[in-house]
Amino acid sequence: MSETPSEPKRLVVPRPLVAFVDDDAGYLGWIAANKDGYVLNAHRRPTLGRLTLHRATCRWVSSGERPWTADHAKICAPATAVIEDWVATLVLGDLDRCHFCEP
Numbered sequence: 001m002s003e004t005p006s007e008p009k010r011l012v013v014p015r016p017l018v019a020f021v022d023d024d025a026g027y028l029g030w031i032a033a034n035k036d037g038y039v040l041n042a043h044r045r046p047t048l049g050r051l052t053l054h055r056a057t058c059r060w061v062s063s064g065e066r067p068w069t070a071d072h073a074k075i076c077a078p079a080t081a082v083i084e085d086w087v088a089t090l091v092l093g094d095l096d097r098c099h100f101c102e103p
Helices: 025-032 080-091
Strands: 018-020 040-041 053-054 074-076
Touching: 025 074, 040 080, 053 074, 053 080, 074 080
Parallel strands: none
Antiparallel strands: 018 074, 040 053, 040 074
């Protein structure tokens, strides 16, 4: 069965990670409820070269009005170690850290 245009795309990640693609409302709800959490900004299909870790409160991933999850995926977690482990095992690479929020 094919996806309909209005149906959000899915990026499957292990818990406690939560991935948001084409779901700005869900993403904004997550960061509002998890102010101490972390966000990995990535390509819609995560690849090396576009993996940047931010704090959930970082202005680069949480302030202003824009399509947050249309062009990029947001992979969220309560701790950096969970994201780092996922990147190391599944994406097979290193992530960059935001120089503004310094996660």
